[in-house]
Amino acid sequence: MNTRFDPDWAAKPAQPIPGNKRKLWHFHGGIHVPDEKSLSNGRALRPLPLPAELVIPLQQHIGAPARPKVGVGDQVLRGQVIAEAQGYISSPIHASSSGTVIAIEPRAVPHPSGMHSPCVVIATDGDDRWAELPEPIDFEAADAATLRERIRQSGIVGMGGASFPTNVKLNPGKDQPISTLILNGAECEPYITCDDLLMRERAADIIEGARIMLHMLGAPECLIGVEDNKPEAIEALRLEATLADDARLHVVEIPTLYPSGGEKQLIRILTGKEVPTHGIPAQVGIVCQNVGTAAAVADAVLRGIPLIERWVTVTGRAIAEPQNFRVRIGTPAADLVAAAGGYSGEVTKLLAGGPMMGLRLQTDAVPVTKSFNCVLALTGVESPDPGPALACIRCGTCADHCPVSLLPQQMYWHARAKDLDKVQDYNLFDCIECGCCAHVCPSHIPLVQYYRYAKTEVWAREKEKRASEHAKERHAAREARLERLERERQAKLRKKKEAITPKAKAAPAAGKPADASTDADEARKAKIRAARERAAAKKAAEGAPAPAAAEAAPSDADEARKAKIRAARERAAAKKAAAEAEATPAEKPAEKPADAPTQDTPADPEADAARKAKIRAARERAAAKKAAMEAGG
Ligand code: SF4
Ligand code: SF4
Numbered sequence: 001m002n003t004r005f006d007p008d009w010a011a012k013p014a015q016p017i018p019g020n021k022r023k024l025w026h027f028h029g030g031i032h033v034p035d036e037k038s039l040s041n042g043r044a045l046r047p048l049p050l051p052a053e054l055v056i057p058l059q060q061h062i063g064a065p066a067r068p069k070v071g072v073g074d075q076v077l078r079g080q081v082i083a084e085a086q087g088y089i090s091s092p093i094h095a096s097s098s099g100t101v102i103a104i105e106p107r108a109v110p111h112p113s114g115m116h117s118p119c120v121v122i123a124t125d126g127d128d129r130w131a132e133l134p135e136p137i138d139f140e141a142a143d144a145a146t147l148r149e150r151i152r153q154s155g156i157v158g159m160g161g162a163s164f165p166t167n168v169k170l171n172p173g174k175d176q177p178i179s180t181l182i183l184n185g186a187e188c189e190p191y192i193t194c195d196d197l198l199m200r201e202r203a204a205d206i207i208e209g210a211r212i213m214l215h216m217l218g219a220p221e222c223l224i225g226v227e228d229n230k231p232e233a234i235e236a237l238r239l240e241a242t243l244a245d246d247a248r249l250h251v252v253e254i255p256t257l258y259p260s261g262g263e264k265q266l267i268r269i270l271t272g273k274e275v276p277t278h279g280i281p282a283q284v285g286i287v288c289q290n291v292g293t294a295a296a297v298a299d300a301v302l303r304g305i306p307l308i309e310r311w312v313t314v315t316g317r318a319i320a321e322p323q324n325f326r327v328r329i330g331t332p333a334a335d336l337v338a339a340a341g342g343y344s345g346e347v348t349k350l351l352a353g354g355p356m357m358g359l360r361l362q363t364d365a366v367p368v369t370k371s372f373n374c375v376l377a378l379t380g381v382e383s384p385d386p387g388p389a390l391a392c393i394r395c396g397t398c399a400d401h402c403p404v405s406l407l408p409q410q411m412y413w414h415a416r417a418k419d420l421d422k423v424q425d426y427n428l429f430d431c432i433e434c435g436c437c438a439h440v441c442p443s444h445i446p447l448v449q450y451y452r453y454a455k456t457e458v459w460a461r462e463k464e465k466r467a468s469e470h471a472k473e474r475h476a477a478r479e480a481r482l483e484r485l486e487r488e489r490q491a492k493l494r495k496k497k498e499a500i501t502p503k504a505k506a507a508p509a510a511g512k513p514a515d516a517s518t519d520a521d522e523a524r525k526a527k528i529r530a531a532r533e534r535a536a537a538k539k540a541a542e543g544a545p546a547p548a549a550a551e552a553a554p555s556d557a558d559e560a561r562k563a564k565i566r567a568a569r570e571r572a573a574a575k576k577a578a579a580e581a582e583a584t585p586a587e588k589p590a591e592k593p594a595d596a597p598t599q600d601t602p603a604d605p606e607a608d609a610a611r612k613a614k615i616r617a618a619r620e621r622a623a624a625k626k627a628a629m630e631a632g633g
Helices: 144-153 194-201 203-217 231-244 263-271 291-303 333-339 397-401 408-416 420-425 436-440 447-509 519-541 554-583 605-632
Strands: 014-016 023-025 053-057 081-084 099-108 116-124 180-185 221-227 249-254 286-290 309-315 323-328 349-352 374-378
Touching: 023 263, 053 099, 081 116, 144 203, 144 291, 180 203, 180 263, 180 291, 194 203, 194 231, 194 291, 194 309, 203 221, 203 231, 203 249, 203 286, 203 291, 221 231, 221 263, 231 249, 249 263, 263 286, 286 291, 309 333, 323 333, 333 374, 397 408, 397 436, 408 420, 408 447, 420 447, 436 447, 554 605
Parallel strands: 180 221, 180 286, 221 249, 309 374
Antiparallel strands: 014 023, 053 116, 099 116, 309 323, 349 374
16 A cells, blocks of 8 residues: 655655654655556566567667667577667667567657657567577676676666666766665656566565675665655565665665656755756766666676566556556567557557656557656546646746756746747756646646757757867868878978989999989089180180180180181271371362361361371271270170
């Protein structure tokens, strides 16, 4: 029988719980909702018959999707790796039964948009033959790295809904000491009872899983938090903890209040610590795992069994026989519904998960994944249509019940106005989408939908930004590469040139004709040639004999000879002009000087003409002499 909730509990700062010696804290807000757990927790857990077809999604965890290792037509065995992890934040996927891979293709997966995602489809053969499993590990003799690797290879992720790879969560880093391991058995969502049944029936495995994780983390204590509406589970766990005789283990009964199973809320209740905004529990020395994850860790370490099945609740008043099943990963939800007697009435709402945080499904033809904990089929009576949303009346009720102490009303306004920066200023990403605000809103505003929309938009914007930054980095890297290649090319050319030059210099020295001459050589040769020409011309002008043919080039001899002839002619012309001027001054016509006679000018015109002729002859001689000198030098 369930313990009833004390409505005043949340208002009290801390109070001892009967049966516990521990002090508890309360978190802000929260709501009391009918838990509806008795619908499904009265029946014993049943294993679901093996389905004819398993549809196993490659993305069942936070991080990179797994990469298929098998192809269509391959035979696979139960527990065989069919897809391997890609990177540190990723997880491998195993075949949940033996059979043949008949497709690797997009199939409908649990998502509110009804989206399709790549899946490995296995036609089961009914033999359910195991693959070879790894050896069990004596965990007390093993180091943390060995155990983490086993957990990673076993494909274990958070089974409470977050799906974060467990080996990563169990590796907080050596600089981050862990003081407390918390196992989350609160299961605060209404209707869901699979963890309750698991704690009752696999308490010993949960305790073993807790001890393995304590060993890995080196933590001094483990607190297993269970809401007080699960007395059988609490009793079973306490019994196993006593049998284990491990003083580090404490089963803590906590008051039933939604959402006490939220990670940050449970940490607050059990330790009084606040995980910082945008922070993780390890920052306050805490690691938190789901009780189902603890059982899976025990399977992997102590038995070598990978995560290929989980426990699922099928419930709601639209289900004929609500109950819990042990289900292979990849089993269609429709098979679970059928095993629970099918639908018993009109289904108003079909959900994967609980009524507060579950994902609305458009079809039951979706597979069970590692974090899939419930198929919930609600009737119109259980989930009446709230009618159209009305205007916000600024009553503040949403803020009073928010377990994260956010301001849902302000977030709503900014999300509605698509002001993504502003909505982030109000710590949008601290919102755990618990639905408390929408549940209490008198205007029936679907507040959580606005927050989900805003988060999606922010993620899309960030993705775009990252893609653009990545493109810029790629461009810069390309430019740098081209520059480097050019530098390398130039260096190669330089080296080649340096290798050729010494050879060219060495060739004449070895008595061989040089193939090429340098500019300096050419200039030197031109200077020598010019000097020879000048010397030859000077000798010619002075009447000296030309240099011997063996010493001068033919062109030099020609030039000297021509200069000599020219000088001789000019001398002859000057001599003739002087003779004419002296011998026949009367025969020559009188020349009127261009200038008017001055008072010094002689009066005799003939004498004047003779004088001018003399001057002219003297001038011509001088000119001839000058020409001869120029020709010589
Ligand atoms: S509870 Fe609803 S109506 Fe009231 S302030 Fe919040 S959003 Fe507005
Ligand atoms: S859904 Fe978000 S905003 Fe609303 S109560 Fe929960 S945590 Fe607060």
